[in-house]
Amino acid sequence: MWRFVGGRLLQAIPVILAVITVTFFLVRIAPGGPFDSEKAVIPEVKAALEAQYRLDLPLGQQYLAYLSDLARGELGPSFKYPGRSVNELIAAGLPATAELGAYALLVAVLLGGLAGVFASLKPNSAQDYIPMSVAMIGICMPTFLLGPLLVLVFGIHLEWLPVSGWGDMPGDKILPSLTLGAAYAAYIARLSRAGMLEVMSQDYIRTARAKGLPEWQVVTRHALRGGLIPVVAFLGPAFAGLLAGSFVVETIFQIPGLGRFYVQAAFNRDYTMILGTTVFLSTLIVLFNLLSDILAAWLNPRLRAQYGEA
């Protein structure tokens, strides 16, 4: 097991390096530079700015300089926010986004997992159709629609919850977490129902039933493990997606998070910020994909045995 984890961590290094390299050159090929603005920029001023950000060096040198900064943990100064380093911006945005992502995932797994398993126990009955229909609506409902809708109902008309903010007023974390979690809950509901149905027809479940185990024990002790494998495979990338996708929710609810920085950096051609957030995010993605693989292995006894032996 440890060798498996260690090996995957080693593999992560070339992955992240590849991401950095591709991103580094991609952002520089993309049309429009960080200093372009609606009013024409005087050439001397532009030259001075480029010199301050080392953009006057040959590309190869810029790349090496970036890597050597990165090795020291320096992500460089932001182009859009002069006087702030990318490290500082990420540190400022991360807590809110991580908290939001964690709550959203909690909402998604609890609501979605429960609904999916519940529905799978009596397929093609009301117990199946009702939660699954709600899940379908959740999938159809994009975040940019669900967020404003929830605010309209709970913030404006009922006046139960704040319309925006994060940690400013009691209860202001509820609507953003629900909004971000809802779409994932719907996915998880569908995936876990399908996974469960798949497993319930497997031979070892039949064997378990044949042994005379009560149905709830068949579900919790045997079926859940296998049935949740597709969900777990989905969770790794989903968590990374949560972070990147929290942009919309952060904008709707005025949350000071990383998602806003990440998306705006791309729009602003804030090279260092794009790279910094990408490095950060790709590390997270690799870690979470690894975690979800480990979880999947743990859920699947045969795979576990294989990795355990390896």
Next chain:
Amino acid sequence: MNLPRELLALGRKTGYFSPMPRCFPRYLLLLAAFAGLLACSAGESNVAQGNRDGILHFGNGSEPQGLDPHVVTGVPESKLIDAMFEGLTRKNPWTLEPEPGAAASWEFSEDRRVITFHMQPEGRWSNGEPVTAHDFVWSWRRALDPKMGNLYAYMLYPVLNAEAYATGMLDDPELLGVRALDAMTLEVTLNEPTPYFLQLMDHYSSFAVPRATVEEFGAATDRFTRWTRAGNIVSNGPFRLLQWQLNRRIVVEKNPHYWDADTVRLNGVVFYPTENLVSEERMFRVNQLHVSNDVPLAKLPDYRKLKDSPLVEAPYLGTYFYLLNTRRPPLDDVRVRRALSLALDRESLTRNVLHGSNDPAYAITPPGTLGYQPPQLFSFDPEQARRLLAEAGYPDGADWPGLELTYNTSESHRKIAVAVQQMWKDVLNIEVTLANQEWKVYLDSVSEMNFDVARRGWIGDYVDPNNFLDLYISDGGNNNTGFADPVYDEMILRRAPQAATKEERFAIFHEAETRLMEQMPIIPIYTYASKHLVHPSVKGMPSNLMDFVNMKYVDLEPMPLAEFELE
């Protein structure tokens, strides 16, 4: 709402009235505690709290890039810098005329090329140090230093030798037309008489920055220092920075060292980065904001219908127009350019698509810039438009080679483009395709002149026709149309600056603008408008052509909360 404790204390000390004693029956307490978990209605709204404590909650559009007046550009930045810093003059928000700022008075020389500013005797930085003429000399050198990379350096170009210094042609800062005769007297020499120069003294690129503080945290021209952070920054305006939470809020408090502190009514202002229009309007509706930065277009009719409507609309010093690439056929033919312009029903466009918030524009200069009225050479004229297009060789759109209309991603640009596309089709029977581009791609297309027709807007930096008309001098950096006319250049660059009187100068501008609109390298569409939702408790914030807020005069009048019930 967790405002810094210092600010709240400050507010209560000078507040309008103390908090209402609240008596709750015991058994309700439990219920209230439970409700408090779910709801905010148990808490006090920002507006109620702000009205009591003298703190304005202000929607400011987006997170500012920074607060260094010589580094940043943009409207949200200017609102913050105007509250915290002060130039030699300061605009009166009602008249837009310059009032004493860091300078108490000033006089012009006979030939109007030399201005002598006398500093405020009581002028102080927020740390109590005096604001001197030397501060301005040092700051202007910094603002113009090529190493600074100041995008707005050109605002000081009317100053003698400023352009040469800023572009590296001249190394000696002593040769700049700004010097301190003594600590309290600043002498500025201009290249030529510049009627709008005093207005520039209220633009942040001409503001003074505190030398000692800047140098404490790094080199004078270093962009990467921490001198503008809360706790470090020192400023000379009516407010000073108290707290800066990225993407959350920026809090400023009244500056006790400000020379005119007695006039300042507010104890503090909280600026919110409100990027999302719909969210901002909702924050306003539940009394989280006193003032919104903007209003969603579709909400305008509903707000207009309200009695005592919080909606404040005013013309804004800017024009929305389409650039025509005069180097590409068929737009190299002036008849085609005029046909396109005459085919647009601007009245219908502004009434129906923009919900009547803007006035149609028929020239590049917005109307009423300190008495200047732009020419109106044409109006909606489908007959004439069709005739012109036929003369150009495309009768009823026959043989039309096609045209692409480029605009950057935005809801309102899209709406205008969709309506314009259809108007051209209906009137001229020509096909125009739309190309929506991401912001930086669009900027690249415009500056490389890689477009047929492109959406463009221009907001004036100062109130003067020159600020709009000098865009179209040949090879001007913001021309972007290929339009080049030596006669026009002569009028803008030589004749207008030498005019003896304001009337003569405006007459030259009028002539030049007439010439420009006959050639039609651009299609004016509408004049910008500022739109805000302003809580009725806010006083001293008049609307004006510059959408300028002088926080010094803003006051909050305690009053019961308004309920804005929209249908």
Next chain:
Amino acid sequence: MSTVADSEAVLAEQGTSLWQDAWRRLRKNRLALFGLCVLVFFVLIAILTPWLAPYAHDAQDLDLGAAPPSAAHWLGTDIFGRDLLTQIMYGGRISLAVGFVATAVALVIGVTWGAVAGYVGGRVDAVMMRLVDILYALPFMIFIVLLMVVFGRNLLLLFLAIGAVEWLTMARIMRGQVQSLRQQEFVEAAISLGLSPATIVRRHLVPNALGPIIVYTTLTIPSVMLLEAFLSFLGLGVQPPATSWGLLISYGAETMEEYPWLLIFPGAALTLTLFALNFFGDGLRDALDVRGSGD
């Protein structure tokens, strides 16, 4: 040993009449049939829109503006006075095409990639899945902007770009399925029978992993449609006056309080399609579930 025998029986059955069998079972499932009918109906409407639409798709009436449903405009009009029913019909053409084509692209690449990685395992698996990791981590927006600039705007590119993004998760799910199936007795039996890996993957692994794959496909179609709206909004996708359901919904969402019909009707069209897809997908899943049939 009885399980191996069972599997072999199953193998024989799959080889000949899997699809006939599935169709027989599907026909009995009324909800699935209803879903199929709705889908066919929408696709037919989309194909016939140019002849069926009550108005020209770009005909404006600025003075009318946004009007609620009426006799002349059954579903109302948008702010340009354009007929909403016409907009939805034309939008459906784009949305359905994007939904099906991009999902198909994602399905083919993702399933193949995941199946190969999961089946072969070892180094190949590691390299293939790390490539997926790299693609996951690239800044998507910059990527799209570049595509737009390099290749210009066209619909085919849009389909490919979306498919190229959506296959990643599909690959991960497929790989997980194959890994867990590979250790099952019937696969081991097939291996011991000397069947070639390609045959095993195609004949035994893919059909047995179909459940989650079909479900994920029905999930991918809506997310692809919404992604299209986002890209169109950025300028990569369809350009006005062309439209799609996703775009109509995102415009409608901005004025949900003022002109609710602009949100409700496009939203209903999308929701109805997804419900239909979902019923059909579930029905198909059940119909193809060979072991379930024994119950």
